[in-house]
Amino acid sequence: MVDVLDLSNNSLDGTVPVTFGHLRAPRFLNVEANNLGGELHFLGALSNCMHLQLLDIAKNSFMGSIPDGVGNFSNKLQILYAHENQLSGRLPAMMANISGLLAISLYGNQLSQMIPAEIMLMENLQILNLRDNLLVGVIPTEVGMLRSLVELHLYNNKFIGPIPDGIGNLSNLQSLILSQNNLSSSIPNSLWHLKNLILLYLSGNSLTGMLPVDTGSVQVIDQVDLSTNHLSGAIPISLGQLQTLTYFNLSHSMLQDSIPDSLSKLTSLVTLDLSDNSFSGTIPNSLANLTYLRDLNFSFNKLEGQIPTGGVFSNITLDSLMGNGALCGLPHLGFSPCASNSQTAKLHILKYLLPSITAFVICIIVLSLIFKGKFKTPKEGSAEPPTMVDAVNHILVSYHEIVHATRNFSRDNLIGVGSFGKVFKGRLSDGLMVAIKVLNLESEQASKSFDVECQALRMVRHRNLVRIISTCSNPDFKALVLQYMHNGSLETLMHSKDRPHLGFLKRLDIMLDVAMALEYLHHHHSDVILHCDLKPSNVLLDEEFTAHLADFGIAQLLIGDETSIISASMPGTVGYMAPEYGSIGKASRKSDVFSYGIMLLEVFTGKRPTDPTLVGELSQRQWVLDAFPNRITEVIDPDLLQEEKADGFGAISTCSNADFSTLDICVVSIVELGLLCSNESPDRRIPMNEVVNKLKKIRTDYNSQFDE
Structure with missing residues (x-):
């Protein structure tokens, strides 16, 4: 009895045989990424597969319309992937008959006409991805009935009219992307009360009106792009409450007034683009204090006065400030010196300040002598207290x-x-x-x-x-x-006796955090930094269980191209060291990648590379490789085989002991990535920027496959 039929990523051509419909038992049918073509007549035969849960025909060359017969599939069907084909015509209303559907992914086709209102009545639907099609008309007002929806991606179509206010009822919504349409009217205030919203992309439309005064309810928002619209008015002060925001783009609109100082409270901000508006006044000096801000664009506004120094302004380019004729203070970029910085002004001020400065210095010297006698150093003989x-x-x-x-x-x-x-x-x-x-x-x-x-x-x-x-x-x-990290180390979280349940998605998020840290050290810093001692005890977790890489005690600076290596005098930790690092003391980016791969395998198998059960020539990697991919459940952490609930440590899935094949789909990509990173040959390991991209894709795919 065939339970899983996975023919993905081959070079199959021709059509899908209707005889597949005789396989009544399969729960998973995947022909993704082949050269298959023809129309979708075989869907009628496949509807006889009463146990089918996942149907993936994406990334092929199927053409024609989606037949109404798609509505005859069993309600057990949860996942329907047909993206990146050549499908055309309308989206059939009969699809709404499959009440068990959790995810519909039809992006990258040529679907046209309007979205049937019936699709918006699917109470269990979590993912609706129709981007990059030719869909027209308005977004149905019934969209507010999709109470389970987590992702709504409709960008790059031909939608018109307003954004339905009912979207504000979707309390589970995390990702809303409606960019590159012709939507008009104002942004509904209700969108700013979606407490689980992470991504909000509305760029490239014709939206008008002002941003609401109260935007502080979207407390976990990470990225907001409202660029290329016709928005007016001021930036609300309440935006400063969005502490998790990393990307904020309001460029190419009609916003005005001054840039509020409250933006300096966006402590996670990496990118801020306010270009091509009508902002006036000065640039807040406090923006220089934003630690992570590295991409800033204020060009083509009406800003004036002193350009701040420090922080992101230390390396700012002319492109980010041009078009503001009244700015001053950075002569090397072509801006005039500010009047207060002229030599005459300096002498004028110095005449009044010099006596005060002299008195202040004398006071400091006297106080230093007093304190030097008053306090003792930690040990006798020290010159001064540290x-x-x-x-x-x-x-x-x-x-x-x-x-x-x-x-x-x-x-x-x-x-x-x-x-x-x-x-x-x-x-x-x-x-x-x-x-x-x-x-x-x-x-x-x-x-x-x-x-x-x-x-x-x-x-x-x-x-x-x-x-x-x-x-x-x-x-x-x-x-x-x-x-200080309130939740200790990943080592403790993984291996302590009273450890909490740690679901797939939380493990994935932690390892994605570590990968992004390494990507920054390897590829986005002026001097390449090698960590050289990656292991779970050096990954610390804050109150939100966000991972932070620590312990740079044997870190090394690397100068040169991607293949450069250096000698390292202090070795890393046994079990995590790359073979070339441990044997000849040579470290490179690929040495960190190896350690990361070992740690990735550890996090998802629950077994340390130094586990006493790994004897003789059997390493952790070889143990996993021997089971990959057909016996993958034999090496996965047993905790991941238990039922996971959607809590702080859980994930949006259910993987039971009786449902190993579901788990195969959940983790096989992760394990494959861990094996790739930990390859004994450095040349076969992929760089960390590719690791980050793969993990992000795995996370997206994972969220689109499973129920809460």
């Missing part, structure tokens, strides 16, 4: 505050012990909870580790890297003060 200077905020913290914060380095505050020292948690006098890494100065390697980690962490700024807050160093004491 202080810590934050590389970003210039916070000054005394050694004695460290002692107080850790309760004199109490065992109750101890959260980790490593080869180079100990890590304590502590709360500074301003209430900030921190992790304090105190180095063991009896180890020569610890001092080298301290210097390397300071250099690496000060050079990098990324949301998935642990942030260095301060350093403390004198001959008798060295410590790093780091961002």
Whole structure:
């Protein structure tokens, strides 16, 4: 009895035989990515497969219309993929008869006419992807009835009219992409109250009106693109409440007024594009404090005054500021010096400030002498008490505050012990909870580790890297003060006795976070940084279980092209080291990729590379490879074979012990990627930017396949 028929990614041509309909037992039929063609007459025969749950005919050359007979499929059918073909004609209303459908993906075809209202009454539908077609008319007002909908992608069609206000009723909606249509009217206020919304793309339409005053309800929003519309009015101050926003594009519209200072509260922001509007006033100086902001475009507005310095403005180009004739302050970009910066003005100000500055310096010297006598150093013989200077905020913290914060380095505050020292948690006098890494100065390697980690962490700024807050160093004491992670390490999360249930999607998100951190270090930083010690204990989790890569104690700088290697004096951890790194001490980007691959396999199998059951020549990778792909469930973490619920650790799926084939589809791509990354040959490993792309695709595919 055939349960799964997977013929995807071959070079099959011709048509799908109607005899497939005689296979009444299959639950999964996949012919994706072949050269199959012809019309869809075989769907009538396939409707006899009463147990069919997934039908994937995407990425072929099927043509013609979708027959009404598609509505005869059993309600057990959950997934229907027919994207990237040459299908034309209308979307049949009869498709709504398949009440069990969770995902309809028909993008990249030539479908035309209007969306039938019946499709909008499918209560279980979670994914509706009709992008890149020729669909016309208005978006049916009944769309508000799709209460289970998670993704609605209708971009690059020919829709007209308003965005239905009923979309605001879709409380589960995470991704709304309606770009590149001819939608008009204003943006419904109800969209800004979708608390689960992550992506909002409405660009390339004819939307009018003003943004609502209250936009703060979309608390988990990550990307907003409202560019190339006819929006007017001001940017609402409430946008500053969107702490998770990384991408914000309002370019090519008719917005005006000043740029609100509240945008500086968007602490996760990476891209901000306000170009081609009518913004006036000055650029808020506070935007220079946004740690992750690297892409900024204010060109072709009516801005004036001093261009801020520091932060993103340190490397800003003329393209990002041109078209604002009244700006000043960056002569190297062709802007005039500001009046207050002229030599005459400087001398005028200096005449009044110099006496005050002199008095202030004298006071500082006197106070320094007083404090030098008042405080003792941690050990006799030290020249002066160590202080810590934050590389970003210039916070000054005394050694004695460290002692107080850790309760004199109490065992109750101890959260980790490593080869180079100990890590304590502590709360500074301003209430900030921190992790304090105190180095063991009896180890020569610890001092080298301290210097390397300071250099690496000060050079990098990324949301998935642990942030260095301060350093403390004198001959008798060295410590790093780091961002505190409330949920500990991935090692503890994976292997502790009382570990919480960790679902597929949460594991995937954690490893995607780590991959994006490595992608930044390898490909998006001016100096390539190799971590050299990737392992679960160096992946820390914050309150939201977002992963942050830590412990750069043996990190290396790499100068050169993609194939460059360097000698590394301090080895990584056994089990995670690339073969070439462990044998000859040579590290490259591909060495980190290997370690990442081993960690990826560990996260989804639950077995460490040093597990005692792996004896002789049997490595973790070989153990997985021997089972791949036909016996994949034999090596997957048993927790993933249990029922998963949609909670903080779960996923939008159900994988039961009796449903191993579903799990095959869930994890086979992840395991394949882990094996590819951990290949013994460095040349066969893929770079981290490709790893990130593959993981994002896996996540998208996964979310489109399973029920909550």
